[in-house]
Amino acid sequence: MAAGKENKVMSAAQAVGMIRDGDTVAIQGMGTQMSPLALVREIIKARKRNLIAAMIVGGIGLDWLIAAGCVKKVMAIIVNLDEFGMANAFRRAVEAGELMMEEYTEHQMLTRFSAGCYGLPFMTTQSGIGSAIVDLHPDTTKVIDCPFTGQKVIACRALTPDVCILHAHRADEVGNVQFFPKPIWGDVDVFPRASKKVIVTVEEIVSTDEIRRTPERTGLPYFKVDAVVPVKYGAHPCSLFPRYNFDRQVMERYAAESRTPEGTQAFLEKYVRAPRTQEDYLDLVGGSTMEARIQSFWS
């Protein structure tokens, strides 16, 4: 089913209304890069429950969602804060038996999403042969024989999340979404195409005529996009290459405060729940000081 060609610009709160409790949500982002964190904060404020988070790399946003009690299961290849260390809420929740971690190799996970993109029941990889990872989930990865050569391959069952959330550079009102450069990382590439609904936050809304000037930068056509939400610094404290870097100061603060459950909740209260708007949030993390801090190495 294709999305229509209508004005899809809405607020983050409206967009998050598309997510139902129990949904499987594909969340774009690496440890410190290109994650839709303004939407993540909105999901926490909306008190969504029992979500299944599907990611490649679970980072700070996933840890917030877990700490806020929104997530019952994670599907990913790694969950951490990159050089800032462990994702402590994740770690504590799994160790306490409160959160299920369904771990895959990277290419298994990407292949599950790719099959989802094609509407195929499964696609193949050889990644994970010899690893115990393939035995963790017999319902979604299974070693089968090639019908031509007899070689072992792993069938990876299609994953079609209910909703994908992502952050991009810009879009027009109907949802033609542009990236600079075009999607390189696997999550940006397959997450939205595999998902039933797609919510995109963007740094700016531009006209369709402006999009037509650089069609090579469009990564998602309007017919695959359900909501467009303008959010300046929508990935903060993660980076949006090449526009801004991740915010080392905020990442370090969270890494330190999340060492205890109390510190984690205090951080969530202050940085996620208290700010009423994205502007409040940006002021809280330093306003123009923050802007100077995350100035791109590329600019």
Place this chain on the structure above:
Amino acid sequence: MAAGKENKVMSAAQAVGMIRDGDTVAIQGMGTQMSPLALVREIIKARKRNLIAAMIVGGIGLDWLIAAGCVKKVMAIIVNLDEFGMANAFRRAVEAGELMMEEYTEHQMLTRFSAGCYGLPFMTTQSGIGSAIVDLHPDTTKVIDCPFTGQKVIACRALTPDVCILHAHRADEVGNVQFFPKPIWGDVDVFPRASKKVIVTVEEIVSTDEIRRTPERTGLPYFKVDAVVPVKYGAHPCSLFPRYNFDRQVMERYAAESRTPEGTQAFLEKYVRAPRTQEDYLDLVGGSTMEARIQSFWS
């Protein structure tokens, strides 16, 4: 095996020396678009024999190769001259039982190449279920059951051609190849990555520093490229978007002359075998008159 980081610039004749009789050769190109026709002419001059041509769309270049007796089998989804009509040498050769046509649906063929790119023994599609096409080649396409859902899918056996020939916009001496925009069509995308050796003709050679200015345009890294051949108008009489259009006059001439075997051979003699160099060929097809004729609609 990765190709080395050495100067790979050579002549078309030298490059074609990499192709052995009997090789499977992936030939980029649509009916009238983006085909390495200078290399095709060189293959004919070098009197290669018993080649298996793997294509998506076989166009004028394939028809030349067939007429010159270089090809024993074609794997493709369609062979014609686009709006200029039938590929007559192809048609006559198949009807005479002298050429084997192994026909696929487009997505079956692309899936065979994709599996080749990944070194996987097979990948899956559902394209062709219900079509007699899937029954044509039980050794390379086979209906199997999904191990999770029981749904029917078609396993497509990997295709790893011996050599890929293609034409691109520019490259540096070690073989970092750029396209404007990056590969969109399936053949440009998967043919070189699936092949054991890759020969690229380019409109121009540029410095590696120049390549570094626009890394988003690089479609093939040096380690996947074995030969770089500078050939101005290397796709003529096909187009190279957005630089030049296909040459309607030459396409029409070939379409008309190829109606008889004699006309076809006369055309080959005049336009393929007689010109000693690409410069001779370009003079023959009209020099600056030709340049005006194929001026891009985009420029």
Place this chain on the structure above:
Amino acid sequence: MSKLSEDYTIDELMVVTLARQFTDADIMLNGTVSYIPVSAFMLARETHAPKLTWVAGAVGVDADPGYIVGNTLDPTMWKDCVMYLPQISDMWGYVHSNTLETFCIRGAQIDKYGNVNNSVIGKDYHRPKVRLPGSAGMGDMCSLHKKIYIWSTTHNPRTFVDKVDFLAAPGYLDGGDARAKLGLRNGPEVVVTDLCVMDFEPTSKRMRLKSVHRGVSAKQVQDETGFELVTPDHVLETPAPSVEEIELLRKKIDPKNMRKIEFRGSKTKV
């Protein structure tokens, strides 16, 4: 609605008739030598379906080259698009997952259940009487759940045959629920030819005459068809184009008359 045209030709009627099949919700791809459907998509956008999306050459999303410059698969047609759809990941992904639901095809043979063949004439595939170009995207589209619109500029018994020599693109197979039993959704919807418009009888899935073009009788259509058509008691005349539609087509969309290329080999003069 503007006045009805009185001087339209068959190519124009085919374009207009096809255009009227599509709505704002449709996203239409096109393949090679597809001047009639491409003209129809561009015309629908200019008239009743301004939000219809045309993906030029299956690459250029919402392209707007202004008019039909040449070859329908050529990048010239991608002009002013909002996106170049990478073929393998994106285009085939959207087609395979049925995000894109419609496609137009034609072929050298079309049978009574809407099965189509453009591969070979003759019973031995490997030693055919006539080797045709090949199935291209038809075999894909017809097995991947598309709503199929068939067009043909050669309505005669050689094209409209009882049974295709080679089943390249599955329509309703042997009719009835044969297609659904294989798990294939949708299928052929409408056939627009140089003589008439046809659809498929809902239960038997046999081709059915829906309307005849101006000056053509139901008997003529049957005489030019290699199988017995389901024919209702009253066959309508195909609605005429409006003056506005014809003007748009002639002056704006296809001033170079590229669509007439498709009538090479047709008995119908355009």
Place this chain on the structure above:
Amino acid sequence: MSKLSEDYTIDELMVVTLARQFTDADIMLNGTVSYIPVSAFMLARETHAPKLTWVAGAVGVDADPGYIVGNTLDPTMWKDCVMYLPQISDMWGYVHSNTLETFCIRGAQIDKYGNVNNSVIGKDYHRPKVRLPGSAGMGDMCSLHKKIYIWSTTHNPRTFVDKVDFLAAPGYLDGGDARAKLGLRNGPEVVVTDLCVMDFEPTSKRMRLKSVHRGVSAKQVQDETGFELVTPDHVLETPAPSVEEIELLRKKIDPKNMRKIEFRGSKTKV
């Protein structure tokens, strides 16, 4: 060859030792928190292997950010590359087909056959004593025929265990021909730690001491290892870095000392 350095630290020795494993023919990818291998690739390029290709963050082919700015997986590291390698089609294609043949890994547990675990500590995967970050690309690379270089900044019996709690990344499995029998080519080549350099005995595939770092004895290494190391009669000292290598590393490649981040939690002071 320039003079030998006398004031090098262990992080520097590890970088130099790893760098010397690689040649002009190598194409090296890197993952997250990989300051030591990234420093090694950049150093090898500056010294004995100018044609070595580093694919920064597995994206930026032949990148040249000048120095290590931050996070090894961050786009800052892609600077001045010749290509952004799209991950699914290109990067995984080249890895899966073994066009790219080498990879560096580390992990919380490494066993005597070079099997690696970074997923869980404890015998029950679903209710672990310690939940670690996860296997990331290790499970892929070790099963996709790579030559594996292992580095570890925590050579102690908790890291070097007899048998990994969870077999995330297959080394030589149970040793001998177990890996080859599964159809997996290549495997772990070398292990560089904060105490020593090790490789694998060719027949048994057991980890073997190759050289000890300055001031470390073979006995110390054995005491800090949770299984019996194959130890030759004469254990060499790990060759010292040259003054040139140390200067390049300190002043040009990693002036912000990012590599020292990897020694958080290590007993080795750097």
